[in-house]
Amino acid sequence: MLTTNKGLDSRARSLLFAQLAQAERAGLPVLGAVSILREKADKTLQLQWVRFQSDIKTGIAVAQAGLNSGLFLQWEFRLLRAAEVSGKLSTSYARRSRRSANRARQMSKLKGGMAFPISIFVLILLLTPLKALYFGEISATGYLVRTIGTLSLLFGGLYLLSASWTHLGNTGSDNALHRLLLSIPLVGRLIRTQQQRDFLDSLGMLLDSGVAAIEALGFAAKSISHPRLREEFAATANHCSEGKSMTEALQICGALPDSDAENLIRSGEFSGRLVEMVQHTVTKIDEQLDVSYQTISDWLPRVIYLLGLILLLL
Numbered sequence: 335m336l337t338t339n340k341g342l343d344s345r346a347r348s349l350l351f352a353q354l355a356q357a358e359r360a361g362l363p364v365l366g367a368v369s370i371l372r373e374k375a376d377k378t379l380q381l382q383w384v385r386f387q388s389d390i391k392t393g394i395a396v397a398q399a400g401l402n403s404g405l406f407l408q409w410e411f412r413l414l415r416a417a418e419v420s421g422k423l424s425t426s427y428a429r430r431s432r433r434s435a436n437r438a439r440q441m442s443k444l445k446g447g448m449a450f451p452i453s454i455f456v457l458i459l460l461l462t463p464l465k466a467l468y469f470g471e472i473s474a475t476g477y478l479v480r481t482i483g484t485l486s487l488l489f490g491g492l493y494l495l496s497a498s499w500t501h502l503g504n505t506g507s508d509n510a511l512h513r514l515l516l517s518i519p520l521v522g523r524l525i526r527t528q529q530q531r532d533f534l535d536s537l538g539m540l541l542d543s544g545v546a547a548i549e550a551l552g553f554a555a556k557s558i559s560h561p562r563l564r565e566e567f568a569a570t571a572n573h574c575s576e577g578k579s580m581t582e583a584l585q586i587c588g589a590l591p592d593s594d595a596e597n598l599i600r601s602g603e604f605s606g607r608l609v610e611m612v613q614h615t616v617t618k619i620d621e622q623l624d625v626s627y628q629t630i631s632d633w634l635p636r637v638i639y640l641l642g643l644i645l646l647l648l
Contacts, residue, residue: 342379342405344441346371348434350405354396355427364390379405396423409557413539416553420543429539433532436620440627447631451638452492458642459484516562524626529563530591531619538612548574551583563588579603591619 342350353367365387372383382403389399397414400406406414410430417426460481467477516522536557540550548571555568566587573583581600590596595615602611 344434344438348431348438351427351431351434355424355431358424358427364396409536409553412553413536413543413557416540416543416545422543426539426543429535433535436623437528440623443627443631444634447635448638451635455638455642456485456488459488516560520630524623524630525560526563526588527591527619527623527626529558529560529567530589531616531623533558533563533567533589534612534619535616538609538616541612542609547580551580580608590615591622594618 350371353371354364356362357364357367368383368387368390372380372387382405386399386403386405389402390396394402395415395418397406397411397418400414401408401411413430414423414426417423463472463477463480466472467474472480516525533554536554537550540553541547545553551571551574552568555564555570558564558567567589570580570583570587570589573586574580578586579600581596581603584590584599585596590599595618598611598615598618599608602608
């Protein structure tokens with residue numbers, strides 16, 4: 335359910351916001367929903383849940399309580415506060431839940447598709463040096479050193495990439511690995527598309543809550559986890575303050591994935607249906623991301639099998 339003391343993982347975050355949305359819509363006490371989630375929470379986060387419950391009991395708003403306890407991120411607090419003032423809190427909770435649920439589903443699809451091919455690849459790594467061991471080209475110690483070293487590099491690399499991807503999605507930080515990920519052709523495009531989706535989702539939520547356009551652009555940019563893209567998207571507010579339309583500002587800063595999104599936003603801006611068109615664009619990006627993750631989960635195992643076959647033939 336929950337991860338380490340670094341915070342909630344995507345699945346747990348989705349459950350939390352889904353429960354809050356349900357309680358808000360039904361007019362039920364928030365403490366009831368929180369108590370259910372706390373019982374299932376990882377022990378490393380118990381202190382945060384206790385603080386969250388304690389603050390709510392004393393009358394502190396949910397958004398502030400979540401920030402104080404560390405369960406909510408700073409940008410989530412700002413979005414929820416705007417929604418609270420506008421009376422759209424349940425909608426904001428629901429959209430936060432959907433964002434986290436999408437991320438959890440996509441990662442689960444990738445991990446599920448990778449389990450068997452990685453097992454086969456590990457088996458191949460163990461079998462490949464056996465020929466050299468049988469003919470006396472390497473000793474038993476050499477075999478162990480070679481296989482353990484190779485497996486350590488493999489799983490160490492996978493862990494580093496997985497941990498970096500998770501941390502980038504949850505909080506964001508500026509380091510060389512995250513910049514490198516953005517430079518890798520397929521991975522970089524996937525990250526950029528996800529960040530565009532999250533930026534537009536936050537923007538639509540803020541605009542729907544009545545936040546002024548320029549202020550909404552600034553807040554939405556801060557909801558982006560990748561530091562480089564966060565800086566790029568933040569420039570949209572400056573472009574708008576200089577007189578450019580929102581569509582132009584978004585296009586200049588690379589916040590729109592394609593020309594279809596640009597046309598949708600432009601039509602919404604001129605027809606007075608900007609929020610609706612932003613939300614429609616987010617839905618389309620979600621569909622694109624699902625296709626991308628499905629394609630990766632279909633083809634990556636085949637690449638691993640091919641690498642394994644090459645190793646066997648060497």
